[in-house]
Amino acid sequence: MARQRNRDEEVSKLYERVPPQAPDVERAVLGAMLLDNQAIGRAVEILDESCFYDSSHRKIFQAICALFERNEAADQITVAEELKKRGELEETGGVLYLAELTAEVATSANIEYHAKIVLEKALLRKLIAISTQTVTECYENTGDVFEIVDRAEQRIFSLSERRLRKGFVPLRPVLHETFEVIEKSHEKPTTVTGVPTGFVKLDELTAGLQPSDLIIVAGRPSMGKSAFGLCLARNVAVEEGIPVGIFSLELANHQLAQRFLCAEARVNSHLMRTHRLPDQGWANLSLAVGRLAEAPIFVDDTPGLTVLELRAKARRLQAEHNIGLIVIDYLQLMTGPARAENRQQEISIISRSLKALAKELNIPVVALSQLSRAVEMRGGSRRPQLADLRESGAIEQDADVVLFIYRPAHYGITEDEEGNPTEGIAEVIIGKQRNGPTGTVRLA
Structure with missing residues (x-):
């Protein structure tokens, strides 16, 4: 994660522009996860810790996910305790910041929408980093040019694969669609x-x-x-x-x-x-x-x-x-x-x-x-x-x-x-x- 943050900083210095980010939306996602533990599962289907631009948000997300994996409740108190065990409570804003995150969110109903915004910003940052890395390799001009092309392709490919992930769908609509196909085939x-x-x-x-x-x-x-x-x-x-x-x-x-x-x-x-x-x-x-x-x-x-x-x-x-x-x-x-x-x-x-x-x-x-x-x-x-x-x-x-x-x-x-x-x-x-x-x- 530190490597990713360093890469984001390098990109920012190179182009003298702030990388794509949505800190308020990141806060909304974390607040919803603290407010409603059922929202945690919906969030982790879309995001991982690397998607958060703010390092504090990244650590809070990791702490929530650790509790979720242990099947323990994740709220202001338990997350604060988890961060304290990791020695990260103060650097992430302390108990007060966790309380602010929860207070800013009224409902977890929009967590998928907010999570997708965070993901989109993360993908843009990664795309910029990939492009910057490729530009650097081209200027350094070391090694075979086709190896540079191949590495660039693989980086882009790994990024595009994330976009193609699918979640669960109810069986009912799939059954109806399948039955329609069967009916049409029998008509032939x-x-x-x-x-x-x-x-x-x-x-x-x-x-x-x-x-x-x-x-x-x-x-x-x-x-x-x-x-x-x-x-x-x-x-x-x-x-x-x-x-x-x-x-x-x-x-x-x-x-x-x-x-x-x-x-x-x-x-x-x-x-x-x-x-x-x-x-x-x-x-x-x-x-x-x-x-x-x-x-x-x-x-x-x-x-x-x-x-x-x-x-x-x-x-x-x-x-x-x-x-x-x-x-x-x-x-x-x-x-x-x-x-x-x-x-x-x-x-x-x-x-x-x-x-x-x-x-x-x-x-x-x-x-x-x-x-x-x-x-x-x-x-x-x-x-x-x-x-x-x-x-x-x-x-x-x-x-x-x-x-x-x-x-x-x-x-x-x-x-x-x-x-x-x-x-x-x-x-x-x-x-x-x-x-x-x-x-x-x-x-x-």
């Missing part, structure tokens, strides 16, 4: 309640891609993860007219467009690259350009995106184009925060942030992911398992749905268990579905 002739994937059998098992879900599509190289992700994006945008955002960390924009065109026109990409495409193929490509040009697909091919950058871009994209699906190709190419101690922790932070993004925007987020080499070392069919998710068990925990892309023919398996040929067949294995069954879908 389809069993798909989320975003349709375009794969009928897959939609039957998943009911579509559900809002706020993080869907992991995992597989070894050459299994067709990217092709599956692009096909999902194409089906959602072209067939359903739902805007889709694609973060392509592996392929450049023109490579992505080429894949889209070849898939839409059903032409061999190798023939196109080697200039051996027949006339009909060119005709199909022309038609494909027309169809895809009208599709609401938005692509960002920035390499090595950080979590903060991706979330900021996704928020802006939804605000401008109301996107209903995000596809990320692929998770391991994202850059985690500099504070991560190792790659496993970095991936854990990334996957947790993607789940938070899905909840924040209330849309499905599909993230492609690599599988570990353990798949290749295993005997038998080498079908992937949840334990094969690369570099972090957190991916499995954060994901609502895990889909594995598996090609039996890749491992020399010519027939499946039922004797069907496997050439040209990809299996989509639902390895995890938080709210539905697991199973396997065959795609040709």
Whole structure:
């Protein structure tokens, strides 16, 4: 807390201006907490001690919270005694100041409103401090510039996360909203309640891609993860007219467009690259350009995106184009925060942030992911398992749905268990579905 106060003083000296503060409102919050102990719980849901600009108010708040945590009454007398034990009674104004705080407040009814004002002032001070720290680092010009950018991003990100916190809501309105969604879904002739994937059998098992879900599509190289992700994006945008955002960390924009065109026109990409495409193929490509040009697909091919950058871009994209699906190709190419101690922790932070993004925007987020080499070392069919998710068990925990892309023919398996040929067949294995069954879908 002393460090925060020193930082506020540094900022004040630097700009010769008083940092944002509301001492009278801070007094009102403390007075309400002393007047009504039920108000303490409402205040601590919004504030912590760092939110108070006045150091005396900060110490009084800490004393009240200490009593609250011990399930003891917090009033003028008990708080004065707590401050006395800490050796802070006189420096906070003594018993007389505590009495003044209580006398100034008639009711605790407005404590949430007052607490939010105190929080807003605190966030402004922290934002100024973050900006000042970044300015100082820029002038000192020591270290890698991208590390400075990354640190600034993380500081801003940690500040913005506080704004996104939610409190309790009564179950009744949630039940009514949920029942309305169920009613509307029953009025439709389809069993798909989320975003349709375009794969009928897959939609039957998943009911579509559900809002706020993080869907992991995992597989070894050459299994067709990217092709599956692009096909999902194409089906959602072209067939359903739902805007889709694609973060392509592996392929450049023109490579992505080429894949889209070849898939839409059903032409061999190798023939196109080697200039051996027949006339009909060119005709199909022309038609494909027309169809895809009208599709609401938005692509960002920035390499090595950080979590903060991706979330900021996704928020802006939804605000401008109301996107209903995000596809990320692929998770391991994202850059985690500099504070991560190792790659496993970095991936854990990334996957947790993607789940938070899905909840924040209330849309499905599909993230492609690599599988570990353990798949290749295993005997038998080498079908992937949840334990094969690369570099972090957190991916499995954060994901609502895990889909594995598996090609039996890749491992020399010519027939499946039922004797069907496997050439040209990809299996989509639902390895995890938080709210539905697991199973396997065959795609040709």
